[in-house]
Amino acid sequence: MRMPLIAGNWKMFKTRSAAAEFAAAFLQNYTASDVEVAILAPFTNLADLVQAFKSSGVKIGAQNMHFADEGAYTGEISPLMLKDLNIDYCIIGHSERRQHFAETDEVVNQKLKAAFRHGINPILCVGEVRSERETGQASAVVTSQLNKALTDIKAREAAGLTVAYEPVWAIGTGLTATPEQAGEMCAVIRQILIDLYGEETADQIRILYGGSVKPDNATELLNQYEIDGALVGGASLDPVNFLNIVQF
Numbered sequence: 588m589r590m591p592l593i594a595g596n597w598k599m600f601k602t603r604s605a606a607a608e609f610a611a612a613f614l615q616n617y618t619a620s621d622v623e624v625a626i627l628a629p630f631t632n633l634a635d636l637v638q639a640f641k642s643s644g645v646k647i648g649a650q651n652m653h654f655a656d657e658g659a660y661t662g663e664i665s666p667l668m669l670k671d672l673n674i675d676y677c678i679i680g681h682s683e684r685r686q687h688f689a690e691t692d693e694v695v696n697q698k699l700k701a702a703f704r705h706g707i708n709p710i711l712c713v714g715e716v717r718s719e720r721e722t723g724q725a726s727a728v729v730t731s732q733l734n735k736a737l738t739d740i741k742a743r744e745a746a747g748l749t750v751a752y753e754p755v756w757a758i759g760t761g762l763t764a765t766p767e768q769a770g771e772m773c774a775v776i777r778q779i780l781i782d783l784y785g786e787e788t789a790d791q792i793r794i795l796y797g798g799s800v801k802p803d804n805a806t807e808l809l810n811q812y813e814i815d816g817a818l819v820g821g822a823s824l825d826p827v828n829f830l831n832i833v834q835f
């Protein structure tokens with residue numbers, strides 16, 4: 588049985604003081620349950636958040652990293668540096684990285700390998716853009732992204748993977764995939780994972796839905812058989828909204 592994961596993606600929001608305010612407000616009303624909670628924050632907040640959430644059970648993660656351990660890559664952060672902060676998760680291949688920072692499937696594959704090498708649990712994002720959905724290519728696009736991202740990744744490593752299905756047309760737009768659309772694609776992803784790694788390993792991999800998840804649609808989405816949790820952007824910035832989603 589997979590434990591659901593609700594992960595908040597803060598994107599490029601919150602200064603250190605805003606993050607501290609969030610932590611205080613959230614922790615006032617949060618009690619750990621059988622839902623795992625993670626906050627994926629800007630690099631500048633990670634050390635503070637690891638400290639603030641230390642005894643709460645809430646996990647902390649980054650939103651991106653370089654694939655090299657170190658080197659002449661001005662402005663980048665390495666997996667070694669992240670591991671040193673005791674974070675648990677890192678988003679890899681978010682559509683905003685693919686779109687604005689030209690991240691290719693090959694780079695995503697290298698980053699995934701680096702995450703596994705350092706014991707950081709990657710949350711791999713896949714998803715089609717609107718025109719691809721409208722022309723019936725959504726499954727093919729997601730299948731290709733997943734196969735390329737997982738090239739040469741062994742079953743032993745893949746067991747620690749989380750996949751987030753995030754249709755790009757639903758991110759930050761207020762448009763949500765219907766529970767059926769989301770559930771169907773998550774089932775496609777599960778089948779690919781079974782084909783690549785066998786039932787036993789595929790069974791351990793959580794598949795999240797992301798894209799305009801809000802307190803009022805979370806329950807319906809999370810009740811879909813193949814959806815093991817949510818990657819929440821905008822609605823994770825407010826402690827009350829995020830708590831409502833966590834307690835779906």
Ligand code: PGA
Pocket residue numbers: 596753757758759760761797798799800818819820821822
């Ligand atoms: P959203 O973002 O919830 O604001 O649509 C989701 C994401 O980008 O992970």
